Amino acid sequence: MSNPTNVALTAVYGAMELSDEEFFALTDRSLAPRPSGMLADKLASLGIGPQHHLLDVGCRDAAHTIALVQRFGCTALGIDPVAERIAEGQSAITAAGLDEQMETVVGWIENIPAADASVDFVWCRDMLNHVAELSIGLAECYRVLRPGGRMLVYQTFSTELMEPKEAAFIYNTMGIVPQNQSDAFFEETAQSVGFVIAEKDPITSEWREFWEEDGTRKTSEQLLRIARMRRNRDELIPLLSETHYNIEIADCLWGVYQMVGKLCPTVYVLEKE
Ligand SMILES: C[S@@+](CC[C@H](N)C(=O)[O-])C[C@H]1O[C@@H](n2cnc3c(N)ncnc32)[C@H](O)[C@@H]1O
Numbered sequence: 001m002s003n004p005t006n007v008a009l010t011a012v013y014g015a016m017e018l019s020d021e022e023f024f025a026l027t028d029r030s031l032a033p034r035p036s037g038m039l040a041d042k043l044a045s046l047g048i049g050p051q052h053h054l055l056d057v058g059c060r061d062a063a064h065t066i067a068l069v070q071r072f073g074c075t076a077l078g079i080d081p082v083a084e085r086i087a088e089g090q091s092a093i094t095a096a097g098l099d100e101q102m103e104t105v106v107g108w109i110e111n112i113p114a115a116d117a118s119v120d121f122v123w124c125r126d127m128l129n130h131v132a133e134l135s136i137g138l139a140e141c142y143r144v145l146r147p148g149g150r151m152l153v154y155q156t157f158s159t160e161l162m163e164p165k166e167a168a169f170i171y172n173t174m175g176i177v178p179q180n181q182s183d184a185f186f187e188e189t190a191q192s193v194g195f196v197i198a199e200k201d202p203i204t205s206e207w208r209e210f211w212e213e214d215g216t217r218k219t220s221e222q223l224l225r226i227a228r229m230r231r232n233r234d235e236l237i238p239l240l241s242e243t244h245y246n247i248e249i250a251d252c253l254w255g256v257y258q259m260v261g262k263l264c265p266t267v268y269v270l271e272k273e
Helices: 006-013 020-027 038-045 063-072 083-095 134-144 164-174 183-192 206-213 218-231 233-240 242-260
Strands: 053-057 075-080 102-106 119-125 145-158 196-202 263-271
Touching: 038 063, 038 119, 038 145, 038 263, 053 063, 053 134, 063 075, 063 083, 063 102, 063 119, 075 083, 083 102, 119 134, 134 145, 134 183, 145 183, 164 242, 183 196, 183 263, 206 218, 206 242, 218 233, 218 242, 233 242, 242 263
Parallel strands: 053 075, 053 119, 075 102, 119 145
Antiparallel strands: 145 263, 196 263
C-alpha cells in the first residue's frame, strides 16, 4: 500500500547516511562556544583604562558596572529607572569601596544625566528591548559620548523562527517594544543618530551552550522550570500572582528561545567618529 507519507516515513525511520554513532560523534562535540565574559573582553580590546569614564545604561544593581570598574580601573556612572535596584547598586558600590570611582543614579536612557561628550565608553547590556523611542535613547548615548568614543551594545533580536503568538506572549509579558526586536531597525536607528557600526557579532546560542557545557546548565534548568510551572500553575498563581507567574515563564522561555534560535543575542560596537 502506498500513501503520501511513505517517502517521509522512509526518510524519518529508514537508514541515514551516517550511523547513529557517527552522527552523535559529530553533533555531541563542543563547538567551543564563547562565554558571557567575552563582552568585558571586548571592552578591553577597545582600549578602556583608568583614564576613561564609562556609562552603564540600564545598570540594574550595578553588578556588571562594579566588575568593569574593578577590572579596568575606570570611573563609571550607572543609570536605571528602578529605584530599588539603584539603591542596591549604591550599597554594593560602598561595600566594594568604590564610592570615589563610581555612582549609580535613577535615570533613563532617553534623558541621560551626563554632559555632552563627557563619556568615553557606553556599556549597554540587554536593555534596549524596553526603550519605547529607540532613536531618542541612542541619540542620548551619542550626545554624551566624546568624539572617538565607543558604545558596546548587547541586544537580543527575534529571528524568523519566532512565531507570532510566541512573540506576543514574550513581548507583552516582559515589556518589550516589538520593533526593537529587529536587528535591521536597530542598525538603521543607530546610523540615523550618527553612529558608525564598527562591528556586529551574532552570539546566537554560544553563551547558552557554554553554560550547559561548564555544568551551570542555566537553560536546562529554565526548561525544567517551565515544565514544572505549567504543571503546578494552580498552586503557584495564588502565591505569585498571574503577572509574576507569566513573567517567570517568559523569562525562562527567553533563555530557551535563545538556545533554539528563535532569539539571537548580538554584540555591536558603535563609534562616534
Ligand atoms: C534585562 S535587565 C539588564 C540589566 C543589566 N544591564 C544586565 O545586563 O544585567 C534590563 C534593565 O534595563 C532597565 N531599563 C529599562 N528601560 C530603561 C530605560 N528607558 N532607560 C534605562 N534603563 C532601562 C531595566 O530597569 C533593567 O534594569
